[in-house]
Amino acid sequence: MLEVKDVVKRFGGLVALNKVSLTVKQNELLGLIGPNGSGKTTLFNVITGYYKPEEGKVFYRGEEITGLRPHLIVKRGIARTFQIPKPFGRLTVLENVMSAAMYGRKAASRTEAREIAMDWLEYVRLKDKADVEAKALNIVERKLMELARALSTGPDLLLLDELVAGLNPSEMMDVVKLVRKLVDERGLTIIMVEHVMKAVMSISDRVFVLHRGAKLAEGSPQEVSRDPKVIEAYLGEPIQV
Amino acid sequence: MEFKFTWKWLVIAVLLIAALIFPLFADEFMVSILMQAYLWAFLAMSWDVIGGYGGQFSLGHAAFIALGAYTSTILLESYGISPWIGMWAAGLVAGAAGALVGFASLRLRGPFFALGTIAFAELVKLLLLYFKGITGGPLGILITKSGPEYMLFESQAHYYYLMFALMIAGLLFLKWFEASKFGIGLVAIREDEEAAEGVGINVYRTKVIGAAISAFLTGIGGTIYAQWIHFIRPDIIVKLEYSTQIAAIDVVGGAGTPYGGLIGALILVPLSLYLNAIFGGMIAGLSLILYGVVLLVVVVMVPGGIYGLVRRKWMSRGKGGK
Numbered sequence: 001m002l003e004v005k006d007v008v009k010r011f012g013g014l015v016a017l018n019k020v021s022l023t024v025k026q027n028e029l030l031g032l033i034g035p036n037g038s039g040k041t042t043l044f045n046v047i048t049g050y051y052k053p054e055e056g057k058v059f060y061r062g063e064e065i066t067g068l069r070p071h072l073i074v075k076r077g078i079a080r081t082f083q084i085p086k087p088f089g090r091l092t093v094l095e096n097v098m099s100a101a102m103y104g105r106k107a108a109s110r111t112e113a114r115e116i117a118m119d120w121l122e123y124v125r126l127k128d129k130a131d132v133e134a135k136a137l138n139i140v141e142r143k144l145m146e147l148a149r150a151l152s153t154g155p156d157l158l159l160l161d162e163l164v165a166g167l168n169p170s171e172m173m174d175v176v177k178l179v180r181k182l183v184d185e186r187g188l189t190i191i192m193v194e195h196v197m198k199a200v201m202s203i204s205d206r207v208f209v210l211h212r213g214a215k216l217a218e219g220s221p222q223e224v225s226r227d228p229k230v231i232e233a234y235l236g237e238p239i240q241v
Numbered sequence: 242m243e244f245k246f247t248w249k250w251l252v253i254a255v256l257l258i259a260a261l262i263f264p265l266f267a268d269e270f271m272v273s274i275l276m277q278a279y280l281w282a283f284l285a286m287s288w289d290v291i292g293g294y295g296g297q298f299s300l301g302h303a304a305f306i307a308l309g310a311y312t313s314t315i316l317l318e319s320y321g322i323s324p325w326i327g328m329w330a331a332g333l334v335a336g337a338a339g340a341l342v343g344f345a346s347l348r349l350r351g352p353f354f355a356l357g358t359i360a361f362a363e364l365v366k367l368l369l370l371y372f373k374g375i376t377g378g379p380l381g382i383l384i385t386k387s388g389p390e391y392m393l394f395e396s397q398a399h400y401y402y403l404m405f406a407l408m409i410a411g412l413l414f415l416k417w418f419e420a421s422k423f424g425i426g427l428v429a430i431r432e433d434e435e436a437a438e439g440v441g442i443n444v445y446r447t448k449v450i451g452a453a454i455s456a457f458l459t460g461i462g463g464t465i466y467a468q469w470i471h472f473i474r475p476d477i478i479v480k481l482e483y484s485t486q487i488a489a490i491d492v493v494g495g496a497g498t499p500y501g502g503l504i505g506a507l508i509l510v511p512l513s514l515y516l517n518a519i520f521g522g523m524i525a526g527l528s529l530i531l532y533g534v535v536l537l538v539v540v541v542m543v544p545g546g547i548y549g550l551v552r553r554k555w556m557s558r559g560k561g562g563k
Contacts (some may be wrong), residue, residue, distance in 0.1 A: 082439070086435060087432070087433070
């Protein structure tokens with residue numbers, strides 16, 4: 001479904017991504033992990049059009065989308081959330097999510113957009129906050145709103161950037177289950193960047209490890225967590241499954 | 242709920258009737274002041290599209306007044322086309338210029354955009370002076386026609402109703418605009434450009450069109466202004482003072498809301514007219530200083546303007562009641 005081929009992204013002298021290749025199959029949940037600064041968010045930014053790679057290509061459903069502007073990539077069916085939530089602060093939660101339904105892939109009318117938005121708000125259990133200004137939300141609610149907003153664009157492929165970071169363990173497990181259900185019940189394909197090992201390892205079908213801008217390992221959660229290279233990259237921390 | 246509904250409409254009806262019968266009881270001077278407040282309210286609402294909802298602080302909107310005023314006045318005086326038609330052409334000419342300013346906003350941020358718009362207004366002034374053959378250069382154009390078919394009236398009361406209708410139209414437009422798809426998109430960009438792109442909003446296009454709409458409305462306001470003042474000249478319209486006044490009115494009233502322009506104009510326009518009447522001859526640039534000070538105070542002390550302040554008080558009172 002998604003194919004990233006030999007992507008190179010530099011910032012001045014720093015090579016953030018060094019010939020990274022990655023494929024994602026339809027209806028798969030791919031966990032993307034790696035230490036800080038390993039290039040996970042940069043890779044997301046390349047896929048979603050925020051960065052133009054110096055080398056390499058990105059294909060989606062067989063079509064090249066390298067360097068397309070972000071709003072056009074959304075219309076192809078790829079949506080994302082941001083590591084630090086970016087709410088439209090002075091719009092209400094409902095308007096935030098509605099904007100995605102109106103401008104996203106479906107280009108819904110206002111009435112349709114309202115329904116789509118309310119459905120997703122209910123899904124992430126934020127319906128009772130619909131008429132609150134987004135800037136009044138706490139961090140957990142902001143993240144859930146971003147998830148609902150990304151979903152309202154009508155994506156087939158969803159990129160989640162540290163969705164559960166900063167959540168307490170029980171909130172985290174709730175959100176993680178919600179994400180898994182999107183794959184199992186709604187047929188979405190998801191790439192999930194996460195620092196919290198427990199979260200990634202428990203729900204991913206496959207895990208891709210980035211280290212210093214290059215692929216370190218790839219495989220099932222069990223394989224990856226036993227991989228000596230991965231353990232070393234994480235400074236010897238044993239990874240729990 | 243139902244009580245609140247009828248109560249709200251009752252207030253609106255009373256205010257409407259009061260505004261409509263006002264010229265029957267007030268003297269010409271008072272009518273003239275309120276009339277000007279409506280005109281400036283409309284101009285501030287027009288500014289609000291890009292300045293408030295779009296978050297792009299333009300200080301060059303006097304240029305769009307001028308482009309609108311000159312377009313319809315030239316059509317009227319040289320071609321005999323009524324401003325009732327000419328004002329739409331005025332809007333289009335100003336709107337096209339607004340699109341150019343919108344392009345500039347893609348590159349220039351914050352204060353640099355504001356400076357860019359000041360420069361743009363100066364450029365428009367220079368062009369109006371330069372093309373003497375069409376614009377009359379520094380001498381300007383005098384409107385010589387008369388009659389309501391040319392949007393020219395005998396009494397201030399007529400202009401009062403004209404400006405009132407204009408202001409109401411502006412208010413209704415903004416009410417509709419802020420809930421529209423385009424309005425939500427524009428505010429989304431103001432709040433977070435990256436996230437806006439991330440939900441599929443074409444940021445470049447939306448900014449350019451937003452600026453064009455703002456300028457279109459301001460251009461129509463320019464026509465009405467010219468029809469009232471009967472005489473246009475580059476240096477009396479394209480003034481930094483006017484550009485600042487438009488922005489100040491909206492920010493004081495509450496930028497990014499349908500009511501901000503009206504509230505701000507009802508306070509600032511009478512104030513500046515009185516102050517100018519008292520000190521005008523003695524202190525040059527007094528109103529510019531006034532707007533500067535007022536803008537600063539409001540931005541620092543009451544972000545969100547008077548409307549924002551009232552709404553916050555209102556909402557917190559409502560919460561306390563429950």
